[in-house]
Amino acid sequence: MIRGALDSNAYDKIYGAVHGISGVLGENFIELSERARTEEHFTERLSLSPAMFLGSCRVKMPDPVDEPEIYDQIFRTLEKMNVGAFFYIGGNDSMDTVTKLSRAAKSWGSHIRFAGVPKTIDNDLMLTDHTPGYGSAAKFIASSMLEIAHDTYIYDIPCVTVVEIMGRDAGWLTASAALARNEYNRTPQLIYLPEVPFHRTQYIEDVRQALKKSKNVVVAVSEGIRDEKGVYISAKEAVADKFGHMQLSGVGKVLENIVKRELHIKVRSIELSILQRCAGHLTSAQDLRESMEQGQKAVKLTEEGCTGFMPVIRRISDEPYRYEIGQVELAEIANKARSVPREWINEAGNDVTEDMLRYIRPLIAGETGTEWKDGLPVYVPIPHLNHAGE
């Protein structure tokens, strides 16, 4: 997107709002065009750096009708800075923010164009084949699952390993664990997603059956699996510490304890934790390419006068993988989340289908040229987010 704007004749400066809309409200901007022009390799390094360079926020914007003054402030700030187009990057919450801004801009009579730019590892935005960020997270998850498989094989006793993967409401990330299977590795043998209710007794039976075929059973599970009443499994087995405070166990721990109690064999659980969203050194080349293309498309469309839209990916074919970049109205996106289709999960609800794998496979393709120095990856410095009161 920075590249799209630098190449553009319509724009001469690019500002970044630090911590998203909070940065706009607090007039906390950094001039990205300046850094891109003066710092060597800035955009390349930035494209491979983990997490969000501009930071994140948890601001839920009010309805423009209820609190017009906050929109008034934002538009005055942006017009004062002579802003022609405003791009807001993120997932569903970010699309909600930019949808409201876009709508308010129309009634306010602002000429600023507003675009949402998709970026979320959750892959749960509507009306797009997949979202930038997802392919890279899936690549980390599948690679880690393969490495974990090698680690489980070292034992000569039966062993169950439960791997907890992100995904509160959708199973996209957990499904990618299945890509670790190859001609010698059948793990993970069991995969549980939030889209299908989780049954404790069925789970015990699934593990028992899997142990008959392999000494080393690996279970991939979404953090957000629920029972048939919709209650999170992680919430059902809360534990109390010695002070009596209740603690939410991770769902991996819960599934570990079920195996321990019911099957009395060696079992452990692993959380892939935030590494799955920040392992910049394992960025997927395909994912990076598509995110650049969507950013550039967003810039181009605003140049043509478009507003209130989000670029999307439309898949043309799986093998060979072909796609095109399109666009949809922001109003069609906001406040809905996309789940894994039921038909991409097997009937028993403990695995994904070959259709699901055909969908993910092209998205993890290709490696990026991470730059290394003194044995560590080189990322873009983030001084603007670094300090507290200094």
Next chain:
Amino acid sequence: MIRGALDSNAYDKIYGAVHGISGVLGENFIELSERARTEEHFTERLSLSPAMFLGSCRVKMPDPVDEPEIYDQIFRTLEKMNVGAFFYIGGNDSMDTVTKLSRAAKSWGSHIRFAGVPKTIDNDLMLTDHTPGYGSAAKFIASSMLEIAHDTYIYDIPCVTVVEIMGRDAGWLTASAALARNEYNRTPQLIYLPEVPFHRTQYIEDVRQALKKSKNVVVAVSEGIRDEKGVYISAKEAVADKFGHMQLSGVGKVLENIVKRELHIKVRSIELSILQRCAGHLTSAQDLRESMEQGQKAVKLTEEGCTGFMPVIRRISDEPYRYEIGQVELAEIANKARSVPREWINEAGNDVTEDMLRYIRPLIAGETGTEWKDGLPVYVPIPHLNHAGE
């Protein structure tokens, strides 16, 4: 080591014992020389594959005086196979096994030479500067800590992140987290190792002070930290589930809960888990080179008739990094573990010194050419460890 033996005139076949000494006792061998000669890229891929290709075991060998018959069986098996030299790869427990074998061989009158070959991420073997495996694990830990740092910076509210790292008795792995610091990143601000007793009140004060300087505080902690009486911190705050079963929390969770209760701010904990020992795609080139050199040295020394030894690394200088491969008697190694020297930990016991960093830095240097296919790393198939009763 395979390469050393393939190049040797003294040996014409290489057998691998599946699951270590269990494989010898059960006469479960695979012919590695055959695979190395017929499978393309076998040794290169094997050198980058995660975990242990031959598997692991938990057999504690009895004293040869107490149970001579088990040694009798082993020597008869090995002589029947016409074995000239026996190499046992691992950490302290493996060195204990091969020390006993070597000692028993002498009284049994066997001509087989016995060598221990060091390989443990724990880095706790005596009389060697460091052990193969450590540099790669340290590279994974330092890279992940830098990526986690980027992830913590996204929040605009104070936040503490506790990262639990392996190390039951020694802090070598946790110390490597400090390598993530650079010109813009000061995290982890606090590092706690098992070598120094952990004080809860001091920890709370440390975090409070760190939060004055930075919004984002990262704590790196060894799983094995203990209080002044030697009691594991993880054991002190066991929690009960709803059935009343006590569960050991990870130490990261314990430190998370202390911050939550005492400081009432956003806090989370992360376990790097087994990924730190199996992330083959992040192997350190320097570590790989040294492990090859030590394997080749072991083969060469047995050719010269040596037995009962382990190759070691002797450091000549830190910058530029220079070392030589030497050897020590197995009897000097076994049953002692090497800790981080107190002088490499700061006086307050909450950080490591520049001497510690100078020690680790050269060991994580350089990247290896991981081979990728369809977006995933290519490793050596492990069919011999794969299945249960099939």
